[in-house]
Amino acid sequence: MNNRKTPRTSRRHEHSEEPALPLPEKPRKQVLHRAQGDGESARRDIAGRLLAWFDRHGRFDLPWQHPRTPYRVWLSEIMLQQTQVSVVTGYFDRFIKALPDLSALAHAPQDDVLALWSGLGYYARARNLHAAAKLCAEHHDGDLPRDLDALVALPGIGRSTAGAILSQAWGDPAPILDGNVKRVLCRVFGIDGWPGMPVVEKRLWSIAETLLPQTRLADWTQAQMDFGATLCTRANPACAICPLQDVCVARIEGRIGELPAPKPGKALPQREALMLIVEDADGRVLLWRRPPTGVWASLWSLPQHEDIIEAQAWFERHLDGDFAAARALPALDHGFSHYRLRIQPHLIAVNGPRAAIGDNPDLRWVDRAELTAIGLPAPVRKLLQELTE
DNA sequence: AATCCGGGGAG
DNA sequence: CTCCCAGGATT
Structure with missing residues (x-):
C-alpha cells in the first residue's frame, strides 16, 4: 500500500454515508479543454x-521515502511546510524514531510532541499534527483518510499538503x-x-x-x-x-x-520635504548646494526643509522678502529605493539675499536658461521645468 | 485580503 | 542586512 509503484486502484472507500462527491469522472479532460x-x-x-x-536527477534518498508510508509522508509534508529539506531531515529521523506510527503519535503526551518539534519553528504545526492524529484514531480507524476533503478537514492540512499526501502515499492523481x-x-x-x-x-x-x-x-x-x-x-x-x-x-x-x-x-515610508522656489526681480532662481553626504550629495538643488517653520526661519536669515507671500504649488512625489518623498514646493519672490550672506558659496542665482546645464535632482528639474512652461 | 507563525539559508 | 522557503489558520 505504501509502494510508490503501486498502480492506482479504486479509491472509493468504505464509509459512504455521505452522497457521492460531485467530481465528474473525467475532470482532467474537461479542465484541459x-x-x-x-x-x-x-x-x-x-x-x-x-x-x-x-x-536522472531526482532525489531518491530522502528519509521519508524509505519506507514511504502515509504516516511518514504526512509527517514529512508538515515538517517541510516553510522549512527546507536540509533542516527537516534530522528532525524527521528523531521524530520517527520516538513516534514511529500514527498510533504512537495519537497517544503521546503533547509535551513530548512539542519537544520533538523544538527548534523547527511554527509550533502550531506540531499541535495540529498531534490533534489530527487523535482525530484519525477516533474517526478513521487510526489511519489517514484517503480522501481529499477528509484530509483537508484535518488541522494543519491544506489543499496542497493533502495533494502531496494523496499522490505520494497512494499514487492518487x-x-x-x-x-x-x-x-x-x-x-x-x-x-x-x-x-x-x-x-x-x-x-x-x-x-x-x-x-x-x-x-x-x-x-x-x-x-x-x-x-x-x-x-x-x-x-x-x-x-x-x-x-x-x-x-x-x-x-x-x-x-x-x-x-x-x-x-x-510594504508601503515605503513616506517623508515630506518643503522646497523653496525663490525668484529675484530678474526672474532668476536661487539654488542650494546639498551636503556632500546623503541623497543627492553635492548636487545643486532647491533650498529644502522639513516643514514650514524651519523654512521660514531659514528664509528670514538668508533672504530679503515677505515669507507670508509664498505660494504653495502642487506637490510632487518622488520614489527612492527605501522611501517615498513628497515634495511640497513654495514659490516666493524676493529682492535678493541679505547683505551678510550674499557670497555664500552654497547658494547661487541661476537664469532659467542655465538650468538645463546644471546637475539637478530629477524631481527638482521637473519642478522647475513645469514652472517655466 | 492581511497577518501571524519562526528558524535557517542564500544572496 | 533582506528576502524567501515542501502553508495553513485566524481575523
Whole structure:
C-alpha cells in the first residue's frame, strides 16, 4: 500500500454515508479543454519531460521515502511546510524514531510532541499534527483518510499538503501547489502577478490540474518539488540544462528574472520635504548646494526643509522678502529605493539675499536658461521645468 | 485580503 | 542586512 509503484486502484472507500462527491469522472479532460492557448501538445509533454528529468536527477534518498508510508509522508509534508529539506531531515529521523506510527503519535503526551518539534519553528504545526492524529484514531480507524476533503478537514492540512499526501502515499492523481510549483508554473506559462494573489493562485491550480500525468503520480509530485528546488531555483535557475527550455515562456521572453512576480513590498515610508522656489526681480532662481553626504550629495538643488517653520526661519536669515507671500504649488512625489518623498514646493519672490550672506558659496542665482546645464535632482528639474512652461 | 507563525539559508 | 522557503489558520 505504501509502494510508490503501486498502480492506482479504486479509491472509493468504505464509509459512504455521505452522497457521492460531485467530481465528474473525467475532470482532467474537461479542465484541459477549458485551458486556452499555450499549445496542448507541448503542455501535455511537460509531465513526461519532467519525469524523465526526475529519473536522472531526482532525489531518491530522502528519509521519508524509505519506507514511504502515509504516516511518514504526512509527517514529512508538515515538517517541510516553510522549512527546507536540509533542516527537516534530522528532525524527521528523531521524530520517527520516538513516534514511529500514527498510533504512537495519537497517544503521546503533547509535551513530548512539542519537544520533538523544538527548534523547527511554527509550533502550531506540531499541535495540529498531534490533534489530527487523535482525530484519525477516533474517526478513521487510526489511519489517514484517503480522501481529499477528509484530509483537508484535518488541522494543519491544506489543499496542497493533502495533494502531496494523496499522490505520494497512494499514487492518487492530486495536484500540489507549493512554492516550488508556483515558481515553475509562473515561469513556464508566463503567469504575471504575485502567486499569492487569489486570482493568480486559482489559475495556477487550474494549470497544475491539467499537467497531471496518467501514471507515476507519486513520482510526479516529487519531480516537481525536486525540479523547483534544484534546477528551477529562485535565483540563478539552470536554464541551460533545463528540459523545458524550449517551451518556457519566461525563458523565451527573457523574463526569468521577473517571474514569478515578487510579493508587493510594504508601503515605503513616506517623508515630506518643503522646497523653496525663490525668484529675484530678474526672474532668476536661487539654488542650494546639498551636503556632500546623503541623497543627492553635492548636487545643486532647491533650498529644502522639513516643514514650514524651519523654512521660514531659514528664509528670514538668508533672504530679503515677505515669507507670508509664498505660494504653495502642487506637490510632487518622488520614489527612492527605501522611501517615498513628497515634495511640497513654495514659490516666493524676493529682492535678493541679505547683505551678510550674499557670497555664500552654497547658494547661487541661476537664469532659467542655465538650468538645463546644471546637475539637478530629477524631481527638482521637473519642478522647475513645469514652472517655466 | 492581511497577518501571524519562526528558524535557517542564500544572496 | 533582506528576502524567501515542501502553508495553513485566524481575523
